[in-house]
Amino acid sequence: MSLDHRLAPEHEELRRTVEEFAHDVVAPKIGEFYENHEFPYDIVRQMGEMGLFGLPFPEEYGGMGGDYLTLGLALEELARVDSSVAITLEAGVSLGAMPVYSFGTEEQKRTWLPKLCSGEMLGAFGLTEPECGSDAGGTRTTAARDEKTGEWVINGSKCFITNSGTDITGLVTVTAVTGRKPDGAPLISSIIVPSGTPGFTVAAPYSKVGWNASDTRELSFSDVRVPGENLLGEEGRGYAQFLRILDEGRIAIAALATGLAQGCVDESVAYAKTRRAFGKAIGENQAIQFKLADMEMRAHTARLAWRDAASRLVAGERFKKEAALAKLYSSEIAVTNAREATQIHGGYGFMNEYPVARMWRDSKILEIGEGTSEVQRMLIARELGF
Structure with missing residues (x-):
């Protein structure tokens, strides 16, 4: 493959647009948000209006029809000025919306992606757990089927989850053990949990060393019930x-x-x-x-x-x-x-x-x-x- 990474005209135009936004809009304001540990809703709203949250997704779902290169260009230019804003975009796209796009049903895509692509809603990625860290295969959160209703009943906790507790967070996709293989190994599945679902508790923001203008929280699930169709992808393929x-x-x-x-x-x-x-x-x-x-x-x-x-x-x-x-x-x-x-x-x-x-x-x-x-x-x- 070619190793010529000079940018095509359309990519360079995007890069310059985000560069100007970062210097003209983000740079003058972000220091105060950072020092006050506040989420920059107005900046995020403008990023949504620019289409940044929809960069790598097809237009039919409200995206911009780009790819991971365009997303990377936007992230690099934002992070040259501030990483809190950049990680909000990165997590919203790569971890919040991309699982829905990559593994969701057509109904799930049409339900969630338009709002995620517009930045009107943020999604989060519930993988890390307090006792697992890098050992994501050691997931302890569980999801059991209610045979009468078909619902998933989720119990457990997640930690260090970005974009999980903002006023515009709409969903968290969580990994949970939904069964066991014949050898006893866990079957881990992915399930969409909408914000505000009873039993789904979002803790106060962490006191962090950095990324102080981004949202990071611990989540807990106590008999959280979501419809069976909230399974994302195949059961047992979540990991x-x-x-x-x-x-x-x-x-x-x-x-x-x-x-x-x-x-x-x-x-x-x-x-x-x-x-x-x-x-x-x-x-x-x-x-x-x-x-x-x-x-x-x-x-x-x-x-x-x-x-x-x-x-x-x-x-x-x-x-x-x-x-x-x-x-x-x-x-x-x-x-x-x-x-x-x-x-x-x-x-x-x-x-x-x-x-x-x-x-x-x-x-x-x-x-x-x-x-x-x-x-x-x-x-x-x-x-x-x-």
């Missing part, structure tokens, strides 16, 4: 379905991490040109120049990695290894660039009024969410035959 969703989502997280890494470069270059010490701009010092050169090298390489993985996904080729490579590399260099950007800014880099302080706080979770760095290395090793 496999979500592994596929995570493979795709790693490309999106890689794009987001690349944006954060590039944002660190942007802010540090501007600062190094204006900050003066010992009678000259600090950017005239070769030590600073070399830091910036290394930061740019990392961001550029990460961009090539996620675009390569996205291109393979769009072309219908195998992309599992490339997605893991992109996610692993981009998340780790995002942490490195954020640390270096803070160092270049000195004491000001430790002050929340400077964007690099947010970037420093936001970067670490990228090595953890949607598969830790250790999990990515495991996946890559498996693809190498081990």
Whole structure:
């Protein structure tokens, strides 16, 4: 396949549009939302009006007819300015709407996707549990069929779930054990739980290190009843379905991490040109120049990695290894660039009024969410035959 990742005119137009939105709309406002731990509803509404939540979905469901490359471009440009806004989009699309599109019935798609694509509604992805973490196959949440009504009765809990408790959250797709295989292994299925369903409790927002303008909560399910037709995909295939969703989502997280890494470069270059010490701009010092050169090298390489993985996904080729490579590399260099950007800014880099302080706080979770760095290395090793 071609490794030419120069953008087509329509992709470049989208990238520029989101870049302008990020700088003109997000940048002036997001600091206050971040400091107050508030969800930026107005910004999210404008993102919906721009069609960003519908980027990779067909027009027949209210989408924009794009693909994962277009989604990645939008995520990268948003994350150059702020990761809370970017992760709200990433989770809303990759984790909230994509399972419905990929595995849902036609009725489920037509019921949920138009509102999810417009940003009028957010969806969430209920996979992680308090005692499981990376061991998603160890799911303890259960869903049993009521033989009289045909309903699913769900009991259990989920943690660290993005977009799960906003005023516009409409559904959470949860994984639950719905039976056992002959060898005793769990059959895990995916079930759509609409917000507000009796017995479905959303906890208060977490107090987080970063992503403070995004919504992250713990969920609990106590005899939650939903119709039998809320099963998403085949019964017993929920774990496999979500592994596929995570493979795709790693490309999106890689794009987001690349944006954060590039944002660190942007802010540090501007600062190094204006900050003066010992009678000259600090950017005239070769030590600073070399830091910036290394930061740019990392961001550029990460961009090539996620675009390569996205291109393979769009072309219908195998992309599992490339997605893991992109996610692993981009998340780790995002942490490195954020640390270096803070160092270049000195004491000001430790002050929340400077964007690099947010970037420093936001970067670490990228090595953890949607598969830790250790999990990515495991996946890559498996693809190498081990």
